[in-house]
Amino acid sequence: MDTLSLRRKALELKKDFITMIYEAGTGHIGSDLSCTDILVSLYYHQLNVNPAFPKDPKRDRYIQSKGHAVEILWAILADKGFFEKAELKTFSQFDSRLLGHPNNKVPGIEMNTGSLGHGLALAVGSALAARLDGESYHTYTLMGDGELAEGSVWEAAMAGANYKLDNLTAIIDRNRLQITGSTENVMALDNLHDKWTAFGWHVVDVADGNDVERLLKAYQDKEPGKPTVIIANTVKGKGVSDAEGVASWHHHVLNVEEYQKAMKELDVAMEALENGK
Template identity: 80%
Template sequence: MNLLDLKRKAIELRKDFVTMIYEAGAGHVGSDLSCTDILVSLYYHQLHVDPNNPEDPERDRYIQSKGHAVEILWAILADKGFIEKEELKTFSQFDSRLLGHPNNLVDGIEMNTGSLGHGLSVSVGSALAAKLDGANYQTYTLMGDGELAEGSVWEAAMAATQYKLDNLTAIIDRNGLQITGSTEDVMGLKDLHGKWEAFGWHVVDVKDGNDIEQLLAAYKDKVEGKPTVIIANTLKGKGVSAAEGVASWHHHALNSEEYEAAIADLDRALEELVNGK
């Protein structure tokens, strides 16, 4: 996909999962909106995965440690052909495979996530296994910034440096908000770049983490012998005006008026993109 196609796909997928959340009456819409561009740039440009061979031992591994933002992931897996699009209608319903967090009953999901702070540790294990096996696959994980208050994240960060896991890329969705408010008020992260650098990681700052072009450049920025962390400065609720920068939309079920306004915002963005505005 070219850059225009990727931007269009991000808007279309936002419409898909906003509709999923509205129809289910549950979901983490603000969190999904902030990381949509990260996942689109990964799944449609960076990751080597095949829906026709989801267990390919040479596939890249993606672990969504930020498991509560699963709706965008379900929408992508359906769009890529890992699951049927009709199954999206079952999201968060009784006996559905599509739960409110990733689960590995679904092709394309490496592990169950949702208990924050575990994804990086498992990703370290995945990357280390590739080194030991002489395999070429890459491992990627997405973390929320609020998740970085978990001590297990920093234990994993030390291990990744110890084993020189340059086949590991961690991405931080740095939207500055979590369910109880500002990350800096709840558990301040302060100099996040300096923290990761002190732990021995190659740190890539993305000024606008909702800019797909900047994200694509960040994935290419690697250093031999060091794991990479991308700090993507995103906007919570990106693309839906009522949700942008609003902590209460972290976990929010849209009413009919909010849903119609959200779709109108996204339709307008799509029209502007197509018309080159």
């Protein structure tokens, strides 16, 4: 899929998951919006996965450590055919498979996640298993920047470098906001590039992590014998003006006026995209 198609797909999926959140009355809209372009570029260009064979042993593995941003993941899996799109209407309802965090009862989900700080360790295990089994699949994981305050992340980072897992790519959604405010006020993280370099990783900085073209280039930037971490500098709430850069939209539920405004803004963005603006 070319970059124009990826941008179009991102806008379409934003409308899908915002509607899910609005109708369900729950969700993590700001977190979803910041990582939409990351997941769209992964699932529609990079990942080797097939909804017809979700357990193919040759498939790439994706583990969403940032589990609370599940609404965009549900929208993508439905769009790609891992389950019927009509099931999105059941999100967060009683007895639904589509919970508020990834649930491996759903095809396309490798592991239950959402307890922050654990995804990288799971991804290290997946990549190491591929090595031991002589398989060529690649493992990807997406982390929120707030979860980097967890010590388990850095234990996993040491292990990934120790085992020289160049079949592992971690992506950090660096939107600089978490549920209680700025990451730099809660637990300062910078300089992230130097931290990960010191831990033995190949570090790729993406100045605009909401730019699919830059993300696609980043996925190709690897170094033999080292795991890769992509630091994607994103905007929390990207694409919805009321949400952009606002910590309180971490798990905000839209009222009818906010929902209608968001839909209109995304329609305008789609029109501008189609007109080449």
